[in-house]
Amino acid sequence: xxxxxxxxxxxxxxxxxxxxxxxxxxxxxxxxxxxxxxxxxxxxxxxxxxxxxxxxxxxxxxxxxxxxxxxxxxxxxxxxxxxxxxxxxxxxxxxxxxxxxxxxxxxxxxxxxxxxxxxxxxxxxxxxxxxxxxxxxxxxxxxxxxxxxxxxxxxxxxxxxxxxxxxxxxxxxxxxxxxxxxxxxxxxxxxxxxxxxxxxxxxxxxxxxxxxxxxxxxxxxxxxxxxxxxxxxxxxxxxxxxxxxxxxxxxxxxxxxxxxxxxxxxxxxxxxxxxxxxxxxxxxxxxxxxxxxxxxxxxxxxxxxxx
Ligand code: CP
Numbered sequence: 497x498x499x500x501x502x503x504x505x506x507x508x509x510x511x512x513x514x515x516x517x518x519x520x521x522x523x524x525x526x527x528x529x530x531x532x533x534x535x536x537x538x539x540x541x542x543x544x545x546x547x548x549x550x551x552x553x554x555x556x557x558x559x560x561x562x563x564x565x566x567x568x569x570x571x572x573x574x575x576x577x578x579x580x581x582x583x584x585x586x587x588x589x590x591x592x593x594x595x596x597x598x599x600x601x602x603x604x605x606x607x608x609x610x611x612x613x614x615x616x617x618x619x620x621x622x623x624x625x626x627x628x629x630x631x632x633x634x635x636x637x638x639x640x641x642x643x644x645x646x647x648x649x650x651x652x653x654x655x656x657x658x659x660x661x662x663x664x665x666x667x668x669x670x671x672x673x674x675x676x677x678x679x680x681x682x683x684x685x686x687x688x689x690x691x692x693x694x695x696x697x698x699x700x701x702x703x704x705x706x707x708x709x710x711x712x713x714x715x716x717x718x719x720x721x722x723x724x725x726x727x728x729x730x731x732x733x734x735x736x737x738x739x740x741x742x743x744x745x746x747x748x749x750x751x752x753x754x755x756x757x758x759x760x761x762x763x764x765x766x767x768x769x770x771x772x773x774x775x776x777x778x779x780x781x782x783x784x785x786x787x788x789x790x791x792x793x794x795x796x797x798x799x800x801x802x803x
Contacts, residue, residue: 503802504616504623505795507632508673516677520642522794523787530566530790540569543800546599548591549626550576550606555761555785556626556635560603563792572599587611588618595621601799604628622799630664630725636760637670639791641678643784644715647756652679657709659685660719660741660768663692664726667719667760672698685709686741689730706741710751717758718743718768734767744770748778756780 609631627633683701703709
């Protein structure tokens with residue numbers, strides 16, 4: 497059996513193109529399973545997984561939990577709100593107490609960049625990063641690329657623009673790494689205040705004009721404005737952001753070309769995307785969510801095999 501090159505999935509930066517291909521081929525098989533009347537396999541029936549979330553989530557948390565259940569793993573869920581973290585317990589004590597209950601794998605979301613990397617140096621269990629602050633969100637990038645592959649047959653050679661709040665986005669960084677490893681061309685587009693200063697060092701094109709970006713691309717991955725991470729004003733108002741960077745049907749129709757619209761969710765409807773685009777035939781947003789379960793099944797299955 498082919499193996500991943502890593503014991504933990506901490507970020508796309510740490511994995512190889514071959515790892516990504518292996519995850520996709522494994523996810524293809526699990527997607528077949530998910531389309532059967534009985535959507536369950538016994539692959540991880542001896543494994544216990546803890547979903548440890550220190551930050552809000554809808555898609556990622558439910559998708560991991562469903563992936564674990566479809567693989568027949570035992571699952572426990574930890575949420576920092578309502579936990580003894582509120583009484584002053586450290587992160588490492590919290591995780592070590594969870595592991596003492598014979599847990600094999602930790603799926604972690606945390607608001608501080610590098611938290612799963614820190615844990616990986618102190619615990620034996622496999623760790624999957626479900627989003628660490630503004631750093632990486634590897635399974636999101638994998639399901640995004642998997643969805644592009646599903647739409648076009650391959651990711652190599654595709655032109656993908658990531659639009660919006662790049663500065664505060666872990667999805668952007670993981671997508672840049674994932675797309676480049678697969679041979680796609682990557683552009684970022686947004687107001688200059690929401691583009692990190694070092695962004696060109698990552699080998700991406702930079703465009704401030706969203707119309708030019710849409711003219712260039714095959715795929716537009718539109719990101720949420722992350723108001724909860726903004727300590728200051730990066731643009732005058734949401735209305736002005738929408739005027740310059742919001743994508744609506746009239747704009748897409750005026751381009752006279754086919755573009756695939758993606759969004760990792762949650763969407764600020766009427767801000768970065770109008771509803772007539774989010775719900776249109778251009779959009780593969782719900783395909784991304786569907787594919788997330790198969791991708792996470794593949795990641796958990798392959799990491800469990802590493803022990
Ligand atoms: N895409 C994503 O990470 O969504 P959630 O924050 O709802 O998990």
